[in-house]
Each structure stands twice: as C-alpha cells, then as structure tokens.
C-alpha cells in the first residue's frame with residue numbers, strides 16, 4: 001500500500017467499539033486506515049471486514065500509553081506513506097470506582113491512557129503534520145469530562161484534562177493549517193459503556209460512528225452527541241453545586 005493516494009488515517013483503539021466502527025466507516029469513504037491497538041486478533045478481524053467491503057488498512061500493534069511505542073508506530077507510518085492525513089486518537093476507557101477504593105495508581109493509569117495515550121501520538125506526529133501544513137487531529141473526549149459524575153473520578157478527570165488540552169491545541173494549530181476536532185460523545189453501547197450504570201439516551205455504535213465520521217470529514221472543531229444529552233449536559237454545567245449533586249445522584253440511582 002506504499003505510495004497510496006488515499007488519505008492516510010491512523011486510528012487508535014481500532015480493535016473494538018467506536019474505533020473499529022469508525023475505521024470501517026472511514027475505509028468505506030476511501031481512507032487507508034492504520035488500525036492501532038494491543039489485541040492483534042481483534043485488529044485482524046477489523047482489517048478483514050474492511051477488506052471484505054473493498055477498503056484498505058494495515059495493523060500496528062501498540063500500547064498507546066508507552067511513548068516510545070507511539071513514536072515507533074508513527075515513524076513506521078511516515079516511513080511507509082510519507083504523511084499522515086488524519087490522526088484519530090480514540091483509545092481510552094475507564095471503570096466505575098467507589099472513592100474509598102480509588103488509588104493514586106488508578107488515577108495515573110487513567111491519565112496514562114485517556115490523556116497521555118493522546119499526548120504520545122500528538123508529540124510523535126506533530127512535527128510531520130506541521131511540515132505538511134494540512135493534517136487533522138481528532139480526539140475522543142466524553143460528556144463525562146464536563147462535570148464530576150458518581151464513581152467516575154479517574155475517568156472524568158482524565159477526559160476533562162484531555163478536552164482542555166485538545167481545545168488548546170485546536171486554537172494554536174488552526175492558523176498553521178492543522179484542523180483539530182474534539183468529540184464528546186454521550187453513552188454509546190460498547191464494551192466500555194457496559195461498565196456504566198445509568199446510560200441515559202444511549203446510542204448504538206454504528207450511528208455514533210457515522211456522526212463522528214461526518215464531523216471528521218467536514219473538519220468540524222467540535223461534536224457532541226446525541227444532541228439532546230449534549231445540551232442537557234451543557235446546561236447542567238450551569239447548575240449550582242447542591243442542585244447538580246442531587247440531580248446526578250437521582251439519575252445514577254436510575
């Protein structure tokens with residue numbers, strides 16, 4: 001696939017859930033997708049599905065939390081293809097933890113995956129993107145990063161940090177020709193979302209991936225969905241703390 005004219009799209013967390021569906025969607029659009037995750041067997045299944053649908057992909061097994069591994073992955077793509085058009089930083093996740101069980105190690109692990117798993121790839125790819133002057137960086141945040149949620153301290157804090165980091169990059173990089181897209185999905189039915197208790201207005205993975213793909217291809221700066229939940233979450237940011245806490249506790253109890 002060296003020398004392809006197709007847009008080169010690297011997607012982390014492409015072995016399952018949103019990342020796998022998005023990789024399929026973008027391959028159908030005509031991108032050559034580089035599927036990045038740790039589980040080779042699942043990546044092979046995603047690659048086979050893409051090929052069956054007439055698309056093209058390649059696999060890079062990589063733990064995104066390891067800076068050297070991220071750099072090696074990016075370097076290999078640049079060596080093969082000479083550029084990266086879209087860098088989609090989707091790998092992430094978390095689980096519910098009661099505050100009395102939450103350790104510093106849990107917090108660091110969540111930041112390693114949800115924040116530094118993105119930072120590692122941006123650091124590795126940014127010089128090439130700046131040289132190209134026309135790439136795109138996409139990161140998948142979460143509505144869980146808007147405000148504190150029950151039993152979600154490690155995940156929510158890492159996603160909040162990620163979203164602030166990405167917004168800052170978006171402001172700095174737009175004048176240099178690099179589009180930055182921040183996505184903040186609500187609940188999408190995947191392996192990761194099954195760990196959450198309350199899942200108001202949850203979406204299936206295919207429509208979620210379609211919305212994301214549309215926003216990415218349009219180089220939109222921001223997308224949050226489903227739009228009703230996104231607006232409710234935005235308005236809830238304005239509530240005073242006592243009211244917000246009561247409402248969220250009631251929602252969490254279902």
Ligand SMILES: NC(=O)c1ccc[n+]([C@@H]2O[C@H](COP(=O)([O-])OP(=O)(O)OC[C@H]3O[C@@H](n4cnc5c(N)ncnc54)[C@H](OP(=O)(O)O)[C@@H]3O)[C@@H](O)[C@H]2O)c1
Nearest residue numbers: 013015016017018037038039063064092187188190192193
């Ligand atoms: N589902 C939701 O309701 C929801 C809502 C808002 C935001 N999000 C965000 O959307 C993204 C995708 O979530 P999902 O629901 O699709 O979850 P998922 O099905 O559990 O997929 C997570 C992906 O991340 C990869 N991953 C995890 N740790 C990794 C590591 N250290 N190195 C490389 N890859 C790693 C996994 O692959 P391997 O295990 O093979 O490495 C997998 O491909 C995440 O950032 C999540 O926070 C999800």
